Amino acid sequence: MSVTAGAPFRRGAPSFLSWIPTGRGTTLTIYIVKRLLWMIPVLFFVIVITFVLMHLAPGSPWDREGRQLSPQVVENLNIKYGLDKPLWQQFLIYVWGVIHFDFGDSLRQPGQHVSDLILVSWPYTFTLGAVTFILLVPIGIGLGVIAALRQNSLVDYTALGLATAAASTPNFVVGIFLIIIFALGMNKLTGGTFYFPTGGMPSPFNPFQVELIMPVITLGALPTAYIARLTRSSTLDTLRQDFVRTAWAKGLKARLVVIRHVLKNSLIPVVTALGPTFAFLITGSFITETLFSIPGIGRTFVSSIAARDYTVILGTTILFALLIALVNLVVDVLYVFIDPRVRLTE
């Protein structure tokens, strides 16, 4: 069979996929599969970039403050961890390991697999991030909607002012100010009977602990402000649309106009913000966990950078990149379901 000029031969699935029924669902499946496959080269280059940068770095994991290891010891360590091999060989060995879900041993914590370190620390990061996320989305959207519905009122200005201040105050400054007010200040004020604890997380997976309050505010302030600002501006856009005027004109109750006509449309762009918000929760965890001494993945990553623990840096970076890629994929797919006007291309 010959292909006639202009025939849409690329539009359907290739013939070996002909058993898949066609339709919107199939396009979606193909799209998801394509995106998942695209993740492989992305993650490969993430490994390449991080690997090369790590080995460019001055200093080695065997540097110690004070008494240095003897050259013989360093040589033996290099042989044990394969650091004596040429770089390309180390790289291939590492990638081979990653394909088999083996991320190597930590160089600075002898006998600890990188995956073990991550398994030990992820509950803390997960609890912190999940609690923050569950709180920040409704608060951010709520503030944004209220500000937009009462545009140019005192409520609007207060919400907008708070959001702008939160968006341009670094999270470590927010955290430290919280500590000064709610730990130091309250301690002094109540004579040491009531104050917020400044660190640690005694029980992971427990969302109701006092220790979480300050870290969650520290981590959540900026993304909440971001979502509030975005919701406000997209709600203002929607309020000006003709169909909203029609809804008012035909005498719908305010609650119905807002929920059925305004929110349904104005929240669509907010979904795209979830990707950057997730990335922010990850980088925010570096600072929040360091500030409040929470033994999560963020703090593991930061301390491994300082210690030049190559394998831990690589392992955590791959994990973060994979998570972000997956979240972005989920967001893009969600978008198709939420907004029927969007068609998948590519």
Added chain:
Amino acid sequence: MATAIGLAHQVDWDVPEQTGLWKDAWVRFRRNRLAVAGLVVIVVMIVLALGARLPATPGGLWKILHLTNEPFLQDVTNSYATPSLQHPLGTDILGRDQLSRILYGASISLTIGIVVQFLILGIGGSIGMAAGYFGGWIDNLLMRFTDIMYAFPDLLLVLVFVAAFGPSFWSIFIALGLVYWVGLARLVRGQVLSIKEKEYVEAAIMTGTSPLKLIVKHLVPNSLGPVIVTLTFGIPAAIFTEAALSFLGIGIRPPEPSWGVMIEDGYAGIFADPRQVIFPGIAVALTMLSFTFVGDGLRDALDPRMRR
């Protein structure tokens, strides 16, 4: 044809008083009080930061601009001094004057924040322009590369870069440039692609305008507004990243009083004297806020369609 052009020159066009884009933008910018306040704060801060960097030789300009004490001068007998006339913001654990350290830190933060934008403009601008202008496989390659860069969260990549280059002012500088160009490249590419479609550019191409002139005469003036706004918003981002790196102990090294270093030092001694963190913390937040206001003002001023 030649006569027609000659005639056109002689016609006395009745043009109402022209206000250029920039004059218009300035008028709109001035109407935004927050943006003007932000600009004033920034200008004052730049002058004070310059003063803090002047060599500490007495007399002359130093007397006028170098308002305070030496940022490195230690006086251990006078540590954690409360604010006084001599030390308006008190002293730190080693008895160094806090105000002069904050002003010196301002010079580091502002330099990094502002100068990095030129590096970002260079990298992101040329990559975005090349991708948009040439299209085809070059565009594909460059955009796939920016996709890969997007897989890293900003701060993570900066951390890895700084770890690779070793902690110093210059490595932070280069790391920030190598990370933050991605957004600008995408913006410039989009601008180039949309401008390429415009009729006047097609006309210019058809009349045989050279690519260089096309870029200088049409592309640059038309995409300047959004680029300036993006770069302005990049300044607080860069200032934040520098402070965060130094706070995590991976950026500027302690004897240099960067704001992040001061906050890290102050946090270690927060139970002894919370002022050590409060003042540099306010300095970072105030600077970032000012740049955000100026960015908001510029966006509204340069793109009247965005205004509400």
